[in-house]
Amino acid sequence: MAHLQEVFEVSQRRACAVLGVDRTMVRYVSRRPDDGKARERIRELASQRRRFGYRRLHWLLCREGWTMNHKKFRRLYREERLQVRRRGGRKRALGTRAPMTVPQGPNQRWSLDFVSDAFACGRRFRIFAVVDDYSRECVRLIADTSISGARVGRELDAAVFERMARPHTIVSDNGTELTSMAILRWSKERNVEWHYIAPGKPYQNGFIESFNARLRDEFLNETIFTSLAHARQELEAWRQDYNHFRPHSSLGNRTPAEIGAGSSGKPYRGHAPDTVVAITPSDGHQTAQGSTRSW
Incomplete structure (x- = not known):
């Protein structure tokens, strides 16, 4: 018309x-009146009462003085996608419904994940990696044949003690070690918000995924590990080189140590290695004070 x-x-x-x-x-x-304020209040109630269905939430809303029948409330409830999913299996740690904030300084948000590799004999082992999303610093790089949720909590406590700073948020996937009761108890006792990415969407944890790619390409694929002690020693040496000497294009070709020290205005709290490791591009070997080792 x-x-x-x-x-x-x-x-x-x-x-x-x-x-x-x-x-x-x-x-x-x-x-029809605007339901914007009602929708906002329904979302707030749903975030406070995770396991309440639309009937209980409707009762809470009416108790606050809102006038709305159950049919309209259910329509708004479904349009906001607030349906409660039925749980199955054991109890797991829960993440937050709120979106993640962009970190504006060191120790505001850490990302963590697991990487798998093998010894020369074929036995598998795991590497637990923690990265600061702001400075790109590798906070922790722990190798072991088995790493439980309780071990993850202990390693995070050690990282907090060394840095004398506690993260506001930790981001991870939904692995069994990271959704265990030990992690749920740790996050509540330390008052650290734990954010879980959506299942099957690793790009939501892009900082640690990018670090894992660098770790595997520059180090794991270039090194043959003979034992667990050897793996731990080489991983720590690579972590120090990554934090203090390796330039990062996303940081303006600066190192995470320079970013961490510059943003806080205080000396960097990490421990720099005693020797400077130089990488020679011709043969792919690294030399430290005249000694050569293959990486």
């Missing part, structure tokens, strides 16, 4: 007659 009025310059009555449209339908203006 609007097209006919604009192109053929006819009246609304004429256009409706040609199309066989009732003019009352064209001129109708909805008198």
Whole structure:
């Protein structure tokens, strides 16, 4: 109808007659009130009461003085996608519904993940990695044949003690070690918010995924580990080189140590290695004070 009025310059009555449209339908203006504030309050109640369905939430809303029947409340509840999912299996740690904030300084948000590799004999082992999302610093790089949720908590405590700073948020995937009761208890006792990414979407934890790619490409694929002690020694040496000497393009070709010290205005709290490791591009070996080892 609007097209006919604009192109053929006819009246609304004429256009409706040609199309066989009732003019009352064209001129109708909805008198439904704006439900923006009600929707916002429903979302707040759902975030506070995770396991409440629409009936209980409707009762809470009406108790606050809102006037709304259960049919309209259920429609708004479903449009906001707040349905409670049925749980199955053991109890797991829960993440937050709120979106993650962009870190503005060191120790505001850490990301962590596991990387798998093997010894020369073929036995598998795991590497627990923790990265500061702001400075890109590798906070922790722990190798072991088995790493439980309790071990993850102990390593995080050690990192907090060494840095004398506690993260505000930790981001991880939904692995069994990271959704265990030990992690749930640790996050509550330390008052650290734990954010879980959506299942099957590793790009939501892009900082640690990028670090894992660098770790595997620059170190794991270039090194043959003979024992667990050897792996731990080499991993710590690579971590120090990564934090203090390796330039990062995302940081303006600066190191994480320089970013961490510059943002706080205080000396960097990490421990720099005693020797400077130089990488020679010709043979792919690293030399430290005249000694050569293959990486």
